[in-house]
Amino acid sequence: MPLAWRAYRTWKLVIGRQRSINHNVVTATDTSVFLTACAAIAREHDRERYLACLYAPDSRRDALFALLAANHEIAKTAEVVSEPAIGQIRLQWWREALEGVEAGRPRAHEVAIPLAEAVERGGLRPQRLYAIIEVREADLDEDPPADLDALDRYAAGTAGELHAAMAEILSADPVAASLTGTAWGLLGLMRAAPALIAIGRRPLPDTLLQECGLSHQKIRDFGGSIRLGDAVRPVVERARLHLVQAHDSVNFHAPAFRPLRLLADRASDHASLLERADFEPFDLPPAARPTGGLIWRHAVRMMRYRLGF
Incomplete structure (x- = not known):
C-alpha cells in the first residue's frame, strides 16, 4: 500500500466523525x-x-x-x-x-x-474515560484473559468505570455503580462470546477453558457443537455476586441511583437468560433489539422503585 494512501487511511480512521468547522469558534x-x-x-x-x-x-x-x-x-x-x-x-x-x-x-x-x-x-x-x-x-x-480475576478486572475497567462515571453525573454512588457495571460487562461478554470468538476475539479466561479441555480455536472451529457451560458458569456466578453486593449497598435504593438500578435489574435479566440456557451462550435466543417491551419493563420497575420496592 503506498505510504500516502496508508497515511490518509489512518487519518480517516483516527479522526472518524470530526467535522470541518473552525476549531476556535463553536456556536450554540x-x-x-x-x-x-x-x-x-x-x-x-x-x-x-x-x-x-x-x-x-x-x-x-x-x-x-x-x-x-x-x-x-x-x-x-x-x-x-x-x-x-x-x-x-x-x-x-x-x-x-x-x-x-x-x-x-x-x-x-x-x-x-x-x-x-x-x-x-x-x-x-x-479520569474515568482515561481508565477505560x-x-x-x-x-x-490477541491474548485471552489469564483467569476469572483478570476478566473481572477487565470488566471493572470498562463497564465498571463507565457506570461509575454515569453515577457521578447523576450524583449517585459510584462504588455501587461500578459493581453493577462490572456485572454488566461480564454478562455482556458471555452473551456475545460466540460472535466475538467468530471474529477472532478471545473473551473467555484461559484457565476456565483449560479446565474444560477447550480453547478459543476449538470453539471457533466447531461452533455451537461445543458445550461452554462449565466455562461460562463461574463468570455468571461472579456477575451475580457483584449484583448482590451492589444491591446490599446503602445507596442502591436512593432516587439518584434509579437509572443505574434499571441497568442492574436488566443485568439480572441477562444472567437469568444464561442460567435458563444452562450457561450455553450458543443456545441463547437471537439477541433482539430492545424496543417497546423493555421500555414498558423499565416503566413498571421505575414505578416499583418509587413505591419503595
Whole structure:
C-alpha cells in the first residue's frame, strides 16, 4: 500500500466523525447539533443504557449521552482497525481529545464538544474515560484473559468505570455503580462470546477453558457443537455476586441511583437468560433489539422503585 494512501487511511480512521468547522469558534447551534448526534450514537449503539438514561433528570441527560457516545467510540476501536498499531493511534487520539477537554480547548468533534460540556457542567470526571482507554488497549492484544480475576478486572475497567462515571453525573454512588457495571460487562461478554470468538476475539479466561479441555480455536472451529457451560458458569456466578453486593449497598435504593438500578435489574435479566440456557451462550435466543417491551419493563420497575420496592 503506498505510504500516502496508508497515511490518509489512518487519518480517516483516527479522526472518524470530526467535522470541518473552525476549531476556535463553536456556536450554540454547533453544540446543539453535536448533543443530538451523541444521543443518536447512544440510541443506535448502546440502546439499553440509552433507554435507562431516559429516566435520568433532564439536566443530566446530555452529559450521560455524551459519555455513552464517547465510550462507544473508544470501545469500537478493535472492530474498526485492521491492525493493532492503528488501534493504538486511535486510542491516543482520544487521550489527546480528553486532554483538550480538560484544558478547555476541546477538539471540534461531535463527541468531544459535548464531553467538554459534561465535564464543565455535568459532573463527568475525565479520569474515568482515561481508565477505560487504558483497559481497552487489551482489545488490541490477541491474548485471552489469564483467569476469572483478570476478566473481572477487565470488566471493572470498562463497564465498571463507565457506570461509575454515569453515577457521578447523576450524583449517585459510584462504588455501587461500578459493581453493577462490572456485572454488566461480564454478562455482556458471555452473551456475545460466540460472535466475538467468530471474529477472532478471545473473551473467555484461559484457565476456565483449560479446565474444560477447550480453547478459543476449538470453539471457533466447531461452533455451537461445543458445550461452554462449565466455562461460562463461574463468570455468571461472579456477575451475580457483584449484583448482590451492589444491591446490599446503602445507596442502591436512593432516587439518584434509579437509572443505574434499571441497568442492574436488566443485568439480572441477562444472567437469568444464561442460567435458563444452562450457561450455553450458543443456545441463547437471537439477541433482539430492545424496543417497546423493555421500555414498558423499565416503566413498571421505575414505578416499583418509587413505591419503595
